[in-house]
Amino acid sequence: ETGVTQSPTHLIKTRGQQVTLRCSSQSGHNTVSWYQQALGQGPQFIFQYYREEENGRGNFPPRFSGLQFPNYSSELNVNALELDDSALYLCASSLLAGGNEQFFGPGTRLTVL
């Protein structure tokens, strides 16, 4: 059974640029959630995708957007990058939208200069 994978591992961008992060969910999981984790803080929920639709959103501006594909993999897009967007971005998959256990990937470390 393949776990949750994310790419790239690290990324450096400059302020104002756009970035796309990718996530492959665990086999059989139809739900993907994205989290942002600033240094020294707990992860903060960005949004969740279930069957290719956004299924809930945290307190993040519209420049954070996402997609989920028919194979349940997902992308997180961030436009107009700001310095405060520097963080670890985590993807988590689960079997159901309200499923109890979420399986996290290793994350993508984004640095905005």
Added chain:
Amino acid sequence: DAKTTQPNSMESNEEEPVHLPCNHSTISGTDYIHWYRQLPSQGPEYVIHGLTSNVNNRMASLAIAEDRKSSTLILHRATLRDAAVYYCILYAGGTSYGKLTFGQGTILTVHP
């Protein structure tokens, strides 16, 4: 979101039991108590969850107070690999989307 309160840090010796407390006085009747941990340079990892009764699995035990306003994660024999940040989370579950609200967590240090 109902909040949880955890100590910032705790220390333990290897092969000794560890009791990690969590207070959640505003818990609602439908909130599940979840524990995740995050090892250095990794994503969070599910540990255990419960609703009202105490729970055991291969990783840990969860003891839930009768009034559900507090809970304790028990690692029966700590190992160096258990050194991590432990998060206690209240999760609505059911048909709600999977928003886990992480706090600061407890940093567990395990001494050899």
